[in-house]
Amino acid sequence: MKRLILFFFAQLFIGFFVSCKAENQVSIKIMNENSNPISGHKLKIKVGDKVFTATLLDNATSKAFVAQLPLTIKMNELNNNEKFASLPQNVPTNATVPSSIQAGDLMMYGSSTLVLFYRGFSTSYSYTKIGKIDDVTGLVAALGTDDVTVSFEL
Structure with missing residues (x-):
């Protein structure tokens, strides 16, 4: 009887451990998709004669954006902190409210509006x-x- 109870608790413990490990793997996958850079993918951003280099994130939005490159667009001024423009094609999104915006952030507002922030704010x-x-x-x-x-070009 003791063996049966011990076996039951061992199985319960192993099931719990495997479940926790699986949840952690899902969390890591989500974090990587939204926040890790794409290996070797640097974006050139040209404004007049000035060239900036950006690191792209490894997510579906970035990949769909890259598929539209090279791209030259007129970006409109907004709020003395950002430039925005509509992309030729919509991209998939996974929007969140960031803790803050930083100068140099390149983001999508909705599925078609590209935003380049040049000042930080909440x-x-x-x-x-x-x-x-x-x-x-x-x-x-x-x-x-x-x-x-x-x-914008690779």
């Missing part, structure tokens, strides 16, 4: 992250205060 809006400019030095000056033409 927000209650939902975005899907695509990537981030590696070094934002000169970004504010390059983008200016008006609408601007921006090129």
